[in-house]
Amino acid sequence: MKEQHEHGLECVDPDVGARILDLTLPIVEADDRRLLEAHAEVCAACRLTLGLHAELQTSYSEFSATVAVTGRRTLRATAFAGWAAMTALAAGLALAMLLPPRAVGPHLDLRGAEAPRILRPVEGEVVAGDHVTLRWTPVPGAERYDVRLTDPDGGLLWSGTTADADLSLPVADATGRARVLIATEPRDLLPAGTLNVAFRTGDAGDALRHRIRHAGPLPAGLWLGGVLLGAFAALRRKG
Amino acid sequence: MHDQPDVPLACRQYIDGDEGAAETICAHLESPIRTAAASILGRSDADLDDIVQDTQIAMLGYLRRSGSVPDNPVAFAVRIARNRCFNLGLWRRRRLAQNVDDHAETLPAIAANPLDLLDREQNRRIVAQALASLDPECRALLEAVYHRESSMEALRHRLGLGSVQAVYHRRNVCLEKMRKRLNRLLFDCRNPRSKP
Numbered sequence: 280m281k282e283q284h285e286h287g288l289e290c291v292d293p294d295v296g297a298r299i300l301d302l303t304l305p306i307v308e309a310d311d312r313r314l315l316e317a318h319a320e321v322c323a324a325c326r327l328t329l330g331l332h333a334e335l336q337t338s339y340s341e342f343s344a345t346v347a348v349t350g351r352r353t354l355r356a357t358a359f360a361g362w363a364a365m366t367a368l369a370a371g372l373a374l375a376m377l378l379p380p381r382a383v384g385p386h387l388d389l390r391g392a393e394a395p396r397i398l399r400p401v402e403g404e405v406v407a408g409d410h411v412t413l414r415w416t417p418v419p420g421a422e423r424y425d426v427r428l429t430d431p432d433g434g435l436l437w438s439g440t441t442a443d444a445d446l447s448l449p450v451a452d453a454t455g456r457a458r459v460l461i462a463t464e465p466r467d468l469l470p471a472g473t474l475n476v477a478f479r480t481g482d483a484g485d486a487l488r489h490r491i492r493h494a495g496p497l498p499a500g501l502w503l504g505g506v507l508l509g510a511f512a513a514l515r516r517k518g
Numbered sequence: 519m520h521d522q523p524d525v526p527l528a529c530r531q532y533i534d535g536d537e538g539a540a541e542t543i544c545a546h547l548e549s550p551i552r553t554a555a556a557s558i559l560g561r562s563d564a565d566l567d568d569i570v571q572d573t574q575i576a577m578l579g580y581l582r583r584s585g586s587v588p589d590n591p592v593a594f595a596v597r598i599a600r601n602r603c604f605n606l607g608l609w610r611r612r613r614l615a616q617n618v619d620d621h622a623e624t625l626p627a628i629a630a631n632p633l634d635l636l637d638r639e640q641n642r643r644i645v646a647q648a649l650a651s652l653d654p655e656c657r658a659l660l661e662a663v664y665h666r667e668s669s670m671e672a673l674r675h676r677l678g679l680g681s682v683q684a685v686y687h688r689r690n691v692c693l694e695k696m697r698k699r700l701n702r703l704l705f706d707c708r709n710p711r712s713k714p
Contacts, residue, residue, distance in 0.1 A: 287604055287701040287702065287704060287705025288601050288604055288605075288632065288701055288704075288705065289597050289600065289601065290597070291588075291594050291597040291598050291601070292588050292589075292594055292597075294589075300686075300689075300690045300693065304686070313583065313584060313585070314584045314585075314586055316583070317579075317580050317583035317584035317586075318580070318584065320576070320579070320580065320583070321576045321577070321579070321580045321598050322597075322598070322601070323601035323602070323604070323605055323630075323632055324601060324697070324701070326630070326631045326632065327631065327632045327633065327697055327700060327701070328693055328694065328697045329631070330631035330632065330633040330634065331633070331645065331648075331693060331696055331697055331700065332693060334633060334641070334645055335645075335660060335663075335664040336664055338642070339660075339661070339664040339665040340665060341642060341646075
């Protein structure tokens with residue numbers, strides 16, 4: 280069978296068909312009744328209307344029960360979508376706070392993903408507070424690390440030494456942009472400047488904005504999912 | 519589509535008792551009916567001839583029963599044939615889901631209500647779907663009419679309408695909306711739910 284016409288059943292004579300439900304009235308003129316009955320016999324569209332009237336008359340409660348169940352299911356689906364949207368948005372925010380943001384800056388191509396590298400802060404990150412935890416991948420053979428904090432012009436703000444691969448870095452003197460350079464002892468384990476990262480200092484609001492704006496793929500994915508679910512819930516509620 | 523000028527005349531003559539006019543009517547209707555049915559079923563469909571013949575007979579029956587000539591007899595007959603094809607499609611789809619041997623190799627009656635071509639469960643499901651898709655006002659009105667069986671006079675009061683006829687009119691409008699939704703659910707191939 281070929282594809283069916285998109286409109287389906289069509290009244291054979293719409294002027295007469297518009298009055299087909301007059302057949303359900305208690306009193307109808309004999310001529311009208313004759314015309315309408317003859318029309319209904321050849322018009323499947325009008326028989327569908329009359330059939331519908333008869334179905335509703337005899338079994339409305341059956342249909343309305345199904346409608347009510349469908350309605351409850353729709354409400355449950357909408358509520359679930361709304362709840363899932365809120366959860367996804369909150370989880371995305373929590374992960375954005377817990378996970379490092381994406382690295383941003385003009386020289387990302389120089390900062391490879393291979394070890395050795397600085398793990399936190401990431402390139403371009405905005406940090407808040409007087410101290411920031413500096414972490415990097417250990418360099419095999421290194422007895423200690425010399426850490427230097429400088430301003431963008433290279434002026435020394437702080438320097439220190441540690442045998443571990445992390446350090447609580449005092450950043451109170453850094454206003455705005457700063458850079459950390461780490462050198463190993465012995466010196467010849469790494470080419471000079473391999474371990475360095477540029478970041479910015481700011482207040483808690485700046486740090487939060489940066490983390491949201493440059494969130495990693497996982498929080499961003501959760502936010503996108505949350506927005507889509509929220510839009511779905513809103514449309515279902517409206518509809 | 520333009521009628522041949524003598525088709526309405528032949529219809530009138532047939533209504534007035536001229537049996538010979540039936541041949542003229544059928545001769546003029548055959549080609550457009552066949553073309554319309556073939557566009558739905560395909561030219562090689564085994565039931566095409568039966569559809570054409572059933573439609574011609576239905577047309578003649580209508581003329582005698584109603585005593586009225588449609589404004590455009592050819593368009594009228596073509597619509598009968600198209601609807602008949604859609605009903606046949608519905609019938610075949612149901613038969614596909616059942617044992618073919620349980621059914622005689624006949625077409626559904628031309629006067630069949632499309633809802634009767636479904637089984638009870640399909641019927642209930644599809645009517646409920648159409649009801650659920652109505653706007654809340656229409657659903658409330660149909661519930662008042664069919665479920666709570668409120669009197670038309672009480673409904674007229676509640677709706678603040680001037681006459682009982684206006685209540686009937688609103689009910690009819692809502693039923694028509696529901697029929698259109700059913701039409702889509704039953705026959706629109708783009709609708710994934712259209713296969714009951």
